Amino acid sequence: QQQVKQSPQSLIVQKGGIPIINCAYENTAFDYFPWYQQFPGKGPALLIAIRPDVSEKKEGRFTISFNKSAKQFSLHIMDSQPGDSATYFCAARRDNTGKLIFGQGTTLQVKP
Amino acid sequence: EPEVTQTPSHQVTQMGQEVILRCVPISNHLYFYWYRQILGQKVEFLVSFYNNEISEKSEIFDDQFSVERPDGSNFTLKIRSTKLEDSAMYFCASRGRRTGNTGELFFGEGSRLTVL
Numbered sequence: 001q002q003q004v005k006q007s008p009q010s011l012i013v014q015k016g017g018i019p020i021i022n023c024a025y026e027n028t029a030f031d032y033f034p035w036y037q038q039f040p041g042k043g044p045a046l047l048i049a050i051r052p053d054v055s056e057k058k059e060g061r062f063t064i065s066f067n068k069s070a071k072q073f074s075l076h077i078m079d080s081q082p083g084d085s086a087t088y089f090c091a092a093r094r095d096n097t098g099k100l101i102f103g104q105g106t107t108l109q110v111k112p
Numbered sequence: 113e114p115e116v117t118q119t120p121s122h123q124v125t126q127m128g129q130e131v132i133l134r135c136v137p138i139s140n141h142l143y144f145y146w147y148r149q150i151l152g153q154k155v156e157f158l159v160s161f162y163n164n165e166i167s168e169k170s171e172i173f174d175d176q177f178s179v180e181r182p183d184g185s186n187f188t189l190k191i192r193s194t195k196l197e198d199s200a201m202y203f204c205a206s207r208g209r210r211t212g213n214t215g216e217l218f219f220g221e222g223s224r225l226t227v228l
Contacts (some may be wrong), residue, residue, distance in 0.1 A: 098145050
């Protein structure tokens with residue numbers, strides 16, 4: 001019930017492509033769903049986050065789509081750039097705590 | 113921009129030795145966390161700390177682990193007797209009472225622990 005399942009494990013796209021990373025959760029008590037970006041040797045950095053009362057959130061080139069009934073959410077990166085090459089983690093949290101449950105991560109490579 | 117700082121960036125130790133990983137959270141934050149990431153795997157929650165006591169801990173955080181906020185700025189993770197499987201990147205994170213409306217966690221760059 002505490003798991004967050006993320007796919008795919010890795011993804012390669014051409015510059016300008018739109019990589020999509022998917023996550024699914026089971027615990028309906030989760031109320032906050034962030035995406036983190038991690039570069040090698042660095043800590044995770046918050047990219048964008050959504051709450052279950054909205055179905056979509058956009059910040060710049062990054063969009064989260066949220067399907068509450070299916071308990072799924074996804075990250076779309078528009079006009080992807082080589083600088084977006086990183087590992088992306090979805091996560092979920094409940095009750096305004098700091099205890100994040102992370103997905104397994106997706107390694108994205110954007111080819112020039 | 114305020115940031116969470118961690119030391120050391122890399123520590124190599126022998127199995128059975130004690131290690132202390134140090135963190136300086138963002139100065140006005142109230143909630144502190146340790147997470148770990150075994151190489152190639154996901155980030156896992158270890159412990160949360162608020163008001164000078166542990167508020168939640170995972171099953172990973174057994175009696176070999178302890179946390180402390182010895183003064184107003186540092187937050188430490190101690191592993192009493194390290195095991196090979198403790199080799200991982202350890203991330204400190206902190207959170208203010210509210211950050212915007214999301215309660216965002218800010219992570220440090222991590223301390224890599226290698227147990228030989």
